[in-house]
Amino acid sequence: MYKELSVSKKNLLGAGPSSVDPKVLKAMSTPLVGHLDPEFLVIMNETMDLLRHVFQTQNKLTMPMSGTGSSGMETVFVNFIEPGDDVIVGINGLFGMRMADIANRCGAKVHPIEAEWGRIIDPDQVKEKLDATDAKLVAIVHAETSTGVCQPLKEISNYCKEKEALLIADCVTSLGGMPVNIDETGIDIAYSGTQKCLSCPPGLAPITVNDRALEKLRKRKTPVLSWYFDLSMLQNYWGKERFYHHTAPISMIYALREALKIVYEEGLESRFKRHQLHSKALVRGLESMGIEMFAQEGHRLPMLNAFKIPAGTDDVKLRKYLLEELGIEISGGLGALKGKIGRIGLMGYSCDKSNVMAILSGLELAFMAQNYCIEGNIGIKAAETVYRQSCC
Numbered sequence: 001m002y003k004e005l006s007v008s009k010k011n012l013l014g015a016g017p018s019s020v021d022p023k024v025l026k027a028m029s030t031p032l033v034g035h036l037d038p039e040f041l042v043i044m045n046e047t048m049d050l051l052r053h054v055f056q057t058q059n060k061l062t063m064p065m066s067g068t069g070s071s072g073m074e075t076v077f078v079n080f081i082e083p084g085d086d087v088i089v090g091i092n093g094l095f096g097m098r099m100a101d102i103a104n105r106c107g108a109k110v111h112p113i114e115a116e117w118g119r120i121i122d123p124d125q126v127k128e129k130l131d132a133t134d135a136k137l138v139a140i141v142h143a144e145t146s147t148g149v150c151q152p153l154k155e156i157s158n159y160c161k162e163k164e165a166l167l168i169a170d171c172v173t174s175l176g177g178m179p180v181n182i183d184e185t186g187i188d189i190a191y192s193g194t195q196k197c198l199s200c201p202p203g204l205a206p207i208t209v210n211d212r213a214l215e216k217l218r219k220r221k222t223p224v225l226s227w228y229f230d231l232s233m234l235q236n237y238w239g240k241e242r243f244y245h246h247t248a249p250i251s252m253i254y255a256l257r258e259a260l261k262i263v264y265e266e267g268l269e270s271r272f273k274r275h276q277l278h279s280k281a282l283v284r285g286l287e288s289m290g291i292e293m294f295a296q297e298g299h300r301l302p303m304l305n306a307f308k309i310p311a312g313t314d315d316v317k318l319r320k321y322l323l324e325e326l327g328i329e330i331s332g333g334l335g336a337l338k339g340k341i342g343r344i345g346l347m348g349y350s351c352d353k354s355n356v357m358a359i360l361s362g363l364e365l366a367f368m369a370q371n372y373c374i375e376g377n378i379g380i381k382a383a384e385t386v387y388r389q390s391c392c
């Protein structure tokens, strides 16, 4: 006999998934309707409208792909690359590497622009690469979850326009927690995921594509290699025609619609300010505890706070203590950063004062358990100062 499904309560303060808003979980238990039911078609339309709002775009083609964030990544590459195309990819973390891998698999000639992990890609290097190659596509990660770096995109977007190249941005971690400003920045194609700042379970990949990019899609000489991710066909399902393509994951669309409604009701400005405030308090707390932040100053993500593991302490023991003793999940470093950094997510529903205080006191205890001494309560006191100042 199998026991009834049960998991212990966890506070998800890692790189994602983040804790899901209970209203979203409730929406997921709404009874199913058919995926071509007129009521569901209205829900699809509302979901697209709400996605345009959070992406800050008017793009008609804005919809969720069925699959996790990586399906969004794969969708954009299979649709906008033809074999032999020159493609510029920024690599300053794990997800830039993944982009390059997928672009290679699509038969592109990939021109990487690398930066040390933890630092931004230099926009001037993108300009140089655009000048030196025939690339008509530049792909870059807006919020590099593996390092906590926020990539500025405006200058890169301007260079792309000069060369008539399309700009793809990975907004998996940024969407819903900071401005992505698709139209204002001039990002042609973007994709995201549901499990970060939208506080929805993993399972959908919102994407948005502007007319400039659609024009390129129309001019393709070869068919899109993937049937499932072929945007021309999917447009007919999510567009006016409503041609059956695949059975939409109905409960996930309910969840996304609810999550986006919550974002809408909070207001983008307040939501972005909330992420800034709690990240500031967390960082002040960590620094007062003698912990150094990892990402380049001035380019740090508010929703993903990467810190250096202090010398003489063990990252695995630290995370094990937090998880087993306090039910708090944070993330470790990936690839070359394994054992060197810790990553604290303050995303969407999880981004609040109680979680900032919980992780600061949790870390104090976890470090103490390794005989790494930190003055008692120094972190939470420093964070409290930020909160007090923010009310004045």
Ligand code: PLP
Residues within 6 Å of the ligand: 015, 016, 068, 069, 070, 071, 073, 095, 141, 143, 144, 145, 146, 170, 172, 173, 193, 202
């Ligand atoms: N891109 C970034 C920046 C991510 O952080 C992630 C996941 O963490 C992905 C892509 C891939 O998303 P998923 O794991 O949902 O497939």
